[in-house]
Amino acid sequence: MYFSQSVLFTILLWPGAMSQLLEQDCGYTNLTVHGQDARPVSNPWKAFILKYNVERTADVVCLGTLIHKQFVLSAARCIARNQVLAVRLGEYSTAKTFLVTRSFRDKNFAADYGIKAALLQIQPDVQFNAFIRPICIITDPAEVPDVKTFRAAGWKKTASGALSIVLKPVELTEVNLSVCNNMYRRNLTDDHICAEHQNEDTCVSLTGGPLMQKVDMNGSLRYVQLGIIRAGVSECRNPAVYTRLSGYIEYILGVVSNYTVSSAPQILV
């Protein structure tokens, strides 16, 4: 679970309630009610990107977010040629694995210190439910709220390796790009976010994971994705550089509209 209820976050009152979303049914979590078991599902858009190794078992290589019934957003460094990738959505007994049929990354990605947005196409269509639901992507970059604080998943690595990373909630605050420029000797642009957090024992470095915020849209609170985590688990830096999503929305919409294929819906059993 990424976020504890005891942590108080600012809720943004955002006037851009007219904006359009990539998927309407996005960015909220419902209580699950199975008999007496009613508990909140955190982050139903969380996607584990899996790579099959020579023993044909899967390693988690990155994190991503479900943004559309056929697309998962992650970071370009997570995909390489000739890799068989899959995406795991849902939690516990509801988890489902989808094969990646096609992957996309912005052609200019090498110019941006090697890490940009990537899209993984999965099939068949994902059926949304309480455990599997997309995060909101605002389709007009000009309508993306000017958020200065973000929520993300951080981690504390456990002894048994990558799969047992314990995710914990982190709140980040944007700082001036010059802070990261000086620290990492870079020339960062508006396509980057320099942000820091106060949790000294936490690393916000799960490549492909989201920077997000809860936003009031037409009276309902929705999680909107605003950035992508660039660093890998071997890095643990603070403040750090994140990819700002608004610079990639046009690219995302291009891929989604050009490549979404009609496919038979999956039958849930």
Ligand SMILES: *[C@@H]1O[C@H](CO)[C@@H](O)[C@H](O)[C@H]1NC(C)=O
């Ligand atoms: C908010 O309401 C307006 C008017 O009904 C609608 O056009 C818009 O799509 C809604 N926005 C969201 C995010 O649901």
Ligand SMILES: *[C@@H]1O[C@H](CO)[C@@H](O)[C@H](O)[C@H]1NC(C)=O
């Ligand atoms: C889930 O939550 C959304 C938003 O709060 C609400 O519109 C919807 O009716 C809920 N669905 C169920 C099945 O409770």
Ligand SMILES: *[C@@H]1O[C@H](CO)[C@@H](O)[C@H](O)[C@H]1NC(C)=O
């Ligand atoms: C960020 O830092 C630069 C360089 O120090 C400065 O010119 C700029 O005004 C700062 N921006 C903000 C929003 O503080």
Ligand SMILES: *[C@@H]1O[C@H](CO)[C@@H](O)[C@H](O)[C@H]1NC(C)=O
């Ligand atoms: C940043 O850009 C300036 C001007 O183009 C250049 O001189 C400098 O070497 C660059 N610094 C880095 C760290 O790339």
Ligand SMILES: *[C@@H]1O[C@H](CO)[C@@H](O)[C@H](O)[C@H]1NC(C)=O
């Ligand atoms: C989508 O198709 C349009 C029109 O053919 C093209 O201009 C655009 O570059 C394509 N976008 C992507 C991301 O493939």
